[in-house]
Amino acid sequence: GEDVEQSLFLSVREGDSSVINCTYTDSSSTYLYWYKQEPGAGLQLLTYIFSNMDMKQDQRLTVLLNKKDKHLSLRIADTQTGDSAIYFCAESMRDDKIIFGKGTRLHILP
């Protein structure tokens, strides 16, 4: 089946690390993604990871993939007010079909 699950909300203090989690069901997914959506805008690709990797780092972003448990996480170091947005986990399926989760709303506390 095709399903991507995420928790709906996360509150983090400015300067702390944020960790957003996701689980997916399709073990044949080739790529897993994190997208960011700010109010009134479309989704913006933040980062992605190939399914045979277990970690990818890109500046303040760290992606961890546990393929056995079908669990993906996004860690944002030194969270800033500009990181306030909705974060979507997504998986690629056969024929480049991309399925999205419901999104995690990240709220930054001063």
Place this chain on the structure above:
Amino acid sequence: EAGVAQSPRYKIIEKRQSVAFWCNPISGHATLYWYQQILGQGPKLLIQFQNNGVVDDSQLPKDRFSAERLKGVDSTLKIQPAKLEDSAVYLCASSSRQGPPKLFFGSGTQLSVL
């Protein structure tokens, strides 16, 4: 490089009326997607084109929704007749066939059905 263009930005119609959305993908991108995003939810794939052929339209309500991508470039999505539950943001995205599929999204069309 120009991004994905969508129009109109907003549309308000009454139920049972018709509406059409337009999308112009990034130049050279072979794959085009239409997603429906209901408030508070993630994007739901409606239809995926590869050039001008349909790859997946399993979640498109075909009794009222239709989409086409003539000449493999621009695309239109039509709803006829609209229902209240069609109120959502309709997002268009495109990707190239080189490397991992990376979607580039337009700003979307926000549809309100009254």
